[in-house]
Amino acid sequence: EAQVTQNPRYLITVTGKKLTVTCSQNMNHEYMSWYRQDPGLGLRQIYYSMNVEVTDKGDVPEGYKVSRKEKRNFPLILESPSPNQTSLYFCASTPGTGRNYGYTFGSGTRLTVV
Amino acid sequence: AQSVAQPEDQVNVAEGNPLTVKCTYSVSGNPYLFWYVQYPNRGLQFLLKYITGDNLVKGSYGFEAEFNKSQTSFHLKKPSALVSDSALYFCAVRAFEGRYSTLTFGKGTMLLVSP
Numbered sequence: 001e002a003q004v005t006q007n008p009r010y011l012i013t014v015t016g017k018k019l020t021v022t023c024s025q026n027m028n029h030e031y032m033s034w035y036r037q038d039p040g041l042g043l044r045q046i047y048y049s050m051n052v053e054v055t056d057k058g059d060v061p062e063g064y065k066v067s068r069k070e071k072r073n074f075p076l077i078l079e080s081p082s083p084n085q086t087s088l089y090f091c092a093s094t095p096g097t098g099r100n101y102g103y104t105f106g107s108g109t110r111l112t113v114v
Numbered sequence: 115a116q117s118v119a120q121p122e123d124q125v126n127v128a129e130g131n132p133l134t135v136k137c138t139y140s141v142s143g144n145p146y147l148f149w150y151v152q153y154p155n156r157g158l159q160f161l162l163k164y165i166t167g168d169n170l171v172k173g174s175y176g177f178e179a180e181f182n183k184s185q186t187s188f189h190l191k192k193p194s195a196l197v198s199d200s201a202l203y204f205c206a207v208r209a210f211e212g213r214y215s216t217l218t219f220g221k222g223t224m225l226l227v228s229p
Contacts, residue, residue: 033217040123042204042221043158058216090157092217101208102148103217105158 002027006091006106013081013113021076021109023091031094032074033058033103034066036087043090049074081113116141116209120220127195128228135190135223137205145207147188148217149179152202161203164188175199195227 045058162173
């Protein structure tokens with residue numbers, strides 16, 4: 001089944017403790033992206049990646065890092081999480097940069113930073 | 115920069131009645147428009163998209179959307195609402211910024227269908 005897989009689904013952590021949220025897609029998509037969803041703000045893009053070793057900042061990149069060492073994986077790293085990073089996170093992928101391509105989303109990771 | 119506006123935080127409709135969820139956009143050049151739905155504790159699911167051609171686009175679960183270039187709108191519609199349509203709906207636009215394209219979302223509209 002074609003899908004985007006995120007782990008974990010739920011995570012509670014303490015301020016300052018480094019964490020990684022994994023994302024993997026099995027569709028050989030070139031383009032991957034991370035979004036955070038907050039009430040009243042919709043989805044905002046954190047980082048995106050055009051291909052292996054090519055990443056760029058989205059609208060809200062502060063406090064996050066990403067890497068793209070393999071085509072299928074795009075982990076989101078929070079080096080020193082803070083409470084304002086409590087949110088619902090989605091990973092997404094799409095075949096390429098063509099505007100007619102939609103995105104396939106993962107099931108989400110609900111992160112709570114206390 | 116591109117943007118999407120969903121002017122209604124919530125839409126209430128009775129089952130069996132027609133529904134409309136509004137969306138307007140701003141983008142340089144031709145827009146590529148999408149609607150996604152999010153059910154509780156689930157990820158986003160693709161409903162439909164407008165690329166080019168007919169202004170009325172048909173999608174999943176009986177939904178359709180009407181593209182209006184002069185009003186820069188892409189409203190989501192369904193002739194007869196179901197209670198199971200209750201969910202959070204997002205409009206999105208994709209356009210190029212520099213070398214790359216990105217998908218920009220509206221803030222979402224909660225649709226509540228009452229029995």
